Amino acid sequence: MATRSWASTNVKASLVxxxxxxxxxxxxxxxxxxxxxxxxxxxxxxxxxxxxxxQGKSAMPGPMDVAAxxxxxxxxxxxxxxxxxxxxxxxxxxxxxxxALGYLLAVLVAIPVGFLIGMSxxxxxxxxxxxxxxxxxxxxxxxxxxxxxxxxxxxxAIFVIFICSLxxxxxxxxxxxxxxxxxxxxxxxxLELGPARTAFRVILPAxxxxxxxxxxxxxxxxxxxxVAAEMLVGGTGIGYFVxxxxxxxxxxxxxxxxxxxxxxxxxxxxxxxxLQRMVAYAD
Amino acid sequence: MSFQDPFNSRxxxxxxxxxxxxxxSEAEHQLALSTDARMQRVVESAVVRALFPQxxxxxxxxxxxxVSTATAAISQFLPLGSITDAFAQGAAPEKKDLKVGxxxxxxxxxxxxxxxxxxxxxxxxxxxxxKTAGWAVIRDKTMNKEYDAAxxxxxxxxxxxxxxxxxxxPYVAPAIENINGQAITLSMKHKDKRDPKSWKGFKFAVPxxxxxxxxxxxYYLAEAGLDPDTDVQIRxxxxxxxxxxxxxxNIDGFLAPDPVNQRAVFDGVGFIHMLSREIWDGHPCCAxxxxxxxxxxxxxxxxALLRGIIEATAFASKAENRKQIAEAIAPANYLNQPQVVVxxxxxxxxxxxxxxxxxxxNRVDFDPFPWESFAVWIMTQMKRWGQIKGDVDYAAVAKQxxxxxxxxxxxxxxxxxxxxxxxxxxxxxxxxFDPAKPEDYLKSFPIKRS
Numbered sequence: 001m002a003t004r005s006w007a008s009t010n011v012k013a014s015l016v017x018x019x020x021x022x023x024x025x026x027x028x029x030x031x032x033x034x035x036x037x038x039x040x041x042x043x044x045x046x047x048x049x050x051x052x053x054x055q056g057k058s059a060m061p062g063p064m065d066v067a068a069x070x071x072x073x074x075x076x077x078x079x080x081x082x083x084x085x086x087x088x089x090x091x092x093x094x095x096x097x098x099x100a101l102g103y104l105l106a107v108l109v110a111i112p113v114g115f116l117i118g119m120s121x122x123x124x125x126x127x128x129x130x131x132x133x134x135x136x137x138x139x140x141x142x143x144x145x146x147x148x149x150x151x152x153x154x155x156x157a158i159f160v161i162f163i164c165s166l167x168x169x170x171x172x173x174x175x176x177x178x179x180x181x182x183x184x185x186x187x188x189x190x191l192e193l194g195p196a197r198t199a200f201r202v203i204l205p206a207x208x209x210x211x212x213x214x215x216x217x218x219x220x221x222x223x224x225x226x227v228a229a230e231m232l233v234g235g236t237g238i239g240y241f242v243x244x245x246x247x248x249x250x251x252x253x254x255x256x257x258x259x260x261x262x263x264x265x266x267x268x269x270x271x272x273x274x275l276q277r278m279v280a281y282a283d
Numbered sequence: 284m285s286f287q288d289p290f291n292s293r294x295x296x297x298x299x300x301x302x303x304x305x306x307x308s309e310a311e312h313q314l315a316l317s318t319d320a321r322m323q324r325v326v327e328s329a330v331v332r333a334l335f336p337q338x339x340x341x342x343x344x345x346x347x348x349x350v351s352t353a354t355a356a357i358s359q360f361l362p363l364g365s366i367t368d369a370f371a372q373g374a375a376p377e378k379k380d381l382k383v384g385x386x387x388x389x390x391x392x393x394x395x396x397x398x399x400x401x402x403x404x405x406x407x408x409x410x411x412x413x414k415t416a417g418w419a420v421i422r423d424k425t426m427n428k429e430y431d432a433a434x435x436x437x438x439x440x441x442x443x444x445x446x447x448x449x450x451x452x453p454y455v456a457p458a459i460e461n462i463n464g465q466a467i468t469l470s471m472k473h474k475d476k477r478d479p480k481s482w483k484g485f486k487f488a489v490p491x492x493x494x495x496x497x498x499x500x501x502y503y504l505a506e507a508g509l510d511p512d513t514d515v516q517i518r519x520x521x522x523x524x525x526x527x528x529x530x531x532x533n534i535d536g537f538l539a540p541d542p543v544n545q546r547a548v549f550d551g552v553g554f555i556h557m558l559s560r561e562i563w564d565g566h567p568c569c570a571x572x573x574x575x576x577x578x579x580x581x582x583x584x585x586x587a588l589l590r591g592i593i594e595a596t597a598f599a600s601k602a603e604n605r606k607q608i609a610e611a612i613a614p615a616n617y618l619n620q621p622q623v624v625v626x627x628x629x630x631x632x633x634x635x636x637x638x639x640x641x642x643x644x645n646r647v648d649f650d651p652f653p654w655e656s657f658a659v660w661i662m663t664q665m666k667r668w669g670q671i672k673g674d675v676d677y678a679a680v681a682k683q684x685x686x687x688x689x690x691x692x693x694x695x696x697x698x699x700x701x702x703x704x705x706x707x708x709x710x711x712x713x714x715x716f717d718p719a720k721p722e723d724y725l726k727s728f729p730i731k732r733s
Binding site for chain 1: 356387411412413414415416420423427428429442493523526528530545548549550551614615616617619620623627633634638639640
């Protein structure tokens with residue numbers, strides 16, 4: 001009985017989602033469909049003008065335009081027509097690779113340091129002011145400094161990802177480690193476990209859910225930041241794609257980029273959520 | 284950056300810094316000399332080895348007639364000098380794979396088109412032209428050496444050399460990309476306000492602080508009696524964002540590079556108030572720029588690159604080639620603009636946004652010669668608007684940054700007419716400019732910051 005009502009809620013929810021989507025798409029279609037006022041133009045002159053000017057068509061594309069363009073991209077996601085014109089798939093791969101690299105570096109730093117802070121009240125107090133000051137800095141504010149010191153825009157982008165993924169993981173690890181129950185550590189002491197074994201066999205599993213929460217927050221932020229960073233430095237990546245299409249005032253492509261950014265972000269987040277569930281335990 | 288006192292009679296000024304007068308410093312002179320000498324030695328020994336396959340015969344010949352007679356005798360039949368020259372021309376570039384940054388605007392036409400139209404590969408270079416997000420980024424990436432050379436606004440290499448807005452690093456501009464080719468575009472709602480005197484309170488956009496656009500707009504406004512710092516707002520906006528901002532009513536107009544102006548017309552959000560050639564016909568806009576270090580460390584690569592770009596510029600200067608160029612540079616890999624927009628810019632037959640078709644073949648033109656007077660004028664405006672302060676050694680900086688002699692050499696090869704002088708006078712909005720008297724020119728303006 002309980003499962004049936006759960007299932008029916010699920011079905012109902014999907015139904016409502018579909019209705020919302022349909023309403024949104026229809027509204028969008030109607031809103032951009034009409035043509036605005038047009039002035040009479042000499043045909044020679046009209047040939048030199050765009051359709052927004054000649055037919056009064058809205059500069060905003062409709063859902064059908066976006067769908068058609070999206071299909072075009074999906075049919076050939078990995079084309080390479082030169083340095084500045086690559087397929088959507090290649091651009092996404094560049095962005096994901098940058099995020100992965102910066103993020104892994106951040107994991108390598110944040111988890112050991114977080115452990116240290118969590119286990120030692122002294123270090124916790126000593127490092128606290130630095131963390132408090134560095135944490136709220138917008139990652140993009142680091143960009144000019146990174147470009148100036150690292151002297152390589154590719155590495156600078158990875159550095160920006162590193163610095164923005166660092167803090168949530170660091171703080172969550174520290175919090176998770178410091179809030180491991182005293183009793184469990186005492187039991188470990190009674191059983192005469194060494195500090196390394198205590199750390200790996202008792203504290204790490206106990207703090208894992210909190211650590212993974214931090215990692216999940218971080219991957220979300222990293223994905224948010226990469227788009228902005230790539231718009232700034234250019235070259236490759238989905239952020240560059242957005243900038244390049246904006247350059248051509250192609251709102252259709254910008255909308256497609258927004259959609260793909262959302263989908264990839266969701267996949268990354270759900271992946272982390274799955275990992276998080278794997279280490280979860282009932283108290 | 285400090286310059287030697289130009290009024291000191293015992294000192295040579297900047298450019299004449301070496302014993303032969305062709306190089307900026309004695310060190311550079313030595314470097315050039317040693318490569319020349321090495322080249323000569325290579326050719327000579329190849330010739331002599333061919334004449335005397337047996338070393339004993341060669342030695343006997345030299346002992347018998349003496350070195351100078353031998354050289355004279357051989358050169359009589361074989362012009363060693365011209366062989367050496369021919370060899371130097373084909374000298375292999377030190378580095379074949381280059382990265383050149385550009386901003387997607389039609390000013391960069393020669394730099395961009397040289398890629399799809401094969402001007403780089405003809406020089407044996409494998410150049411990657413990389414689209415870049417903005418002027419500050421292109422500056423930083425060139426200074427980081429991620430790019431070997433780049434498309435810059437012509438005031439930028441001067442600003443970088445002087446250390447204005449960045450660390451001072453010696454930069455050079457061996458070729459101007461385009462002359463003219465900019466325009467003032469206003470929002471459609473101002474189509475009745477064609478007199479600049481009525482523009483008080485307007486918000487304008489220019490692509491960068493150190494740009495001809497900024498200086499020309501300020502000049503134009505000041506001539507109309509408006510103080511560009513207090514009567515209007517001028518902000519730096521990257522070209523791609525200008526049309527979007529004009530549509531959103533955030534700005535009233537801009538003095539921008541093309542295709543931005545034509546794009547605003549194409550999308551029906553603005554009209555072309557005037558072309559920049561009506562302010563100053565023949566003004567420079569963008570330049571091909573590289574660090575001084577690139578030029579001295581890789582002279583052959585630099586020569587090949589510059590030759591490729593100047594040949595492309597010569598090709599672009601012919602009106603009949605413009606349609607073909609528009610087709611080559613409009614795709615997403617380069618400008619990423621509708622071809623009809625790029626074509627209107629390059630051919631000069633365009634819609635003005637107010638319903639008429641204008642035919643102005645000189646809307647944009649391509650002439651690579653970096654007149655030193657251009658640099659002097661730019662510095663007078665930098666000083667006029669407070670970007671640089673104090674004494675400026677106009678002539679020395681101009682000579683150091685705008686490498687007119689290098690451009691002249693390759694222009695001759697490309698079949699372009701080469702000016703005999705590196706300075707000239709010209710007039711901006713009817714007011715004459717004499718590059719020999721920059722300070723007097725500066726003093727003559729009623730509206731200025733210094």
